[in-house]
Amino acid sequence: MGQKIKDELRKKYLATRRSLSEQEVISKSEEIIQQLISTEPFRKAATVHSYLPIKKNREVNTLDFVEHCFENDKTVVIPKVETDQQMSHHVLNSFEELKTNKWGVAEPIRPNPVSITQIDLVIVPMVCGDRYRNRIGYGKGFYDRFLSQTDAFKIGLLYDCTLTDQKIPVEDFDQKPDWLITETEIIR
Numbered sequence: 071m072g073q074k075i076k077d078e079l080r081k082k083y084l085a086t087r088r089s090l091s092e093q094e095v096i097s098k099s100e101e102i103i104q105q106l107i108s109t110e111p112f113r114k115a116a117t118v119h120s121y122l123p124i125k126k127n128r129e130v131n132t133l134d135f136v137e138h139c140f141e142n143d144k145t146v147v148i149p150k151v152e153t154d155q156q157m158s159h160h161v162l163n164s165f166e167e168l169k170t171n172k173w174g175v176a177e178p179i180r181p182n183p184v185s186i187t188q189i190d191l192v193i194v195p196m197v198c199g200d201r202y203r204n205r206i207g208y209g210k211g212f213y214d215r216f217l218s219q220t221d222a223f224k225i226g227l228l229y230d231c232t233l234t235d236q237k238i239p240v241e242d243f244d245q246k247p248d249w250l251i252t253e254t255e256i257i258r
Contacts (some may be wrong), residue, residue, distance in 0.1 A: 072239030080206050083198035083232045087128040090229070098229050099131035101253035106193070107138055109256070111223040111249070115190035117145040119159060121177040122168070129195055130227040136162070147184050149216070150177045153226065157212050159184050186220045194226040194247050201257060203246045204238040217245035226250045233257075 090098070106112055111219040118139050139146045140163075149157040151171070160178040162168070168176040187191055194207045194213055205226050207213050226247035233252055240246075250257040 072241060073125075075239050076206055077209070079234065079238065080197050080209060083206070083234070084127065085223055086231050087197070087229065089204070090128050090231075091158040093228040095128050095131060098253045100134065102130050102227055102229075102251055103132070103138070105251050105253070105256060106225065106227070108137060109225070109249075109251075111191055111225065115144065115223070117184075117189050118149060118191045118193065119186075119189045121150070121195040122148055123195075124174045126174055126227040130229065132193060132227070134166075135193070135216075136165075140164075145184075145188075145191055148178065149212070149214065149217075150181075155211065157216050159189070186216070186222070189220055189222040190214065192217065192220060192222045192224045194224055194255045196226045196228045196232070196247075196250075198234055198238075199226055199228050199247075199250050199257075200234050200236065200238045202237060203236070203248070203250055203257060204240055204244065204248060205250075206238060211243065214243050214245045218243070225249050228252055230254055 120132050123131045146162045147159050148162045161182045171177050197237050199205045224247040230252045
């Protein structure tokens, strides 16, 4: 039953996100990133793990955030999807080191692996979330597996329009971010 509800919520909020204009994505993402860079977990972090947005899915755009990390001498780590249902994690020094995979995700051209024990902060992608900090991703479990293995502080990014008042069903393997950030609030 829980999986059916999650699938319905995923479908609904992916459609909501895809209905946003490119300009809405840009402006809402800027507001979310401004909130993010003002937080103590970000200021204290030396090594930041961030997803890179899938443009066609209208994800919160993290490219300016990654640029801000470069400018503030933070080590940036990005994920790379591996065939065994896991992600590997690689230091990124510039956007020129990227290529787009078959899912539209930018990944490192040359591996530069880093241990997840070095990561201080993880920026988590979300299709939607609730006020209890539960999240729904794309349903493959990559982030749930990764988040269960790291002690880093975890912040999920989402738009106000993808924050639901309905409590999302939770399964044992689901991982909850420490905070969620929208364009108008931080949910702790």
